[in-house]
Amino acid sequence: MSATLDLAAERFMTMAEATSLLPRLRAGRPVHPSTVARWALRGLRGRRLRSVRIGATLCTTATWLSEFIAEISPKSTKIEEISINRTAIDAKLAAKGLLPHSTEKRTPRVAKIATPKKLN
Incomplete structure (x- = not known):
């Protein structure tokens, strides 16, 4: 890549x-810096986070990070589309007898816990 970087225009930041x-x-934990570095070095879903090395430090910009997030994010995240697709799939499965009827109650699954044997 032969593009020159304008250091005055961009604010570079460490990972x-x-x-x-x-x-x-x-669980409320922040993304680890090594994860962001991995996005820059190896990529994710066929895309790599743009980055530069300044000395030994790997750096990126807020613009590059937001472009990367936009590239790896699904294009369609509309809840209506997901629920319509789910309803259509459920209808097809019910028509083939693979789903219980909507009037039937589903029995909840209960996990069986093994009880330890008593020692004599």
Whole structure:
């Protein structure tokens, strides 16, 4: 890539700083800096987070991070489309007898826990 970077126009940040721009996930924990670095080095879903090395430090920008998130995000996340597809699928399965009728109550599944044997 022969494009020159305008250091005055972009604010470069380390991968650790970039994690502060991302929402907290899994049990409220932040995204780990090594995850963001992996997105830059190996990529995710065929896309790589743009980054530069400044000395030994891997850096990115907020613009590059938002472009990366937009590229890897699903294009259609409308709840209406998902529920319509689910309803159509359920109707087809019910027509083939693979789903219980909607009037029937489904029995909840109960996990069986093994009880330890008593020692004599």
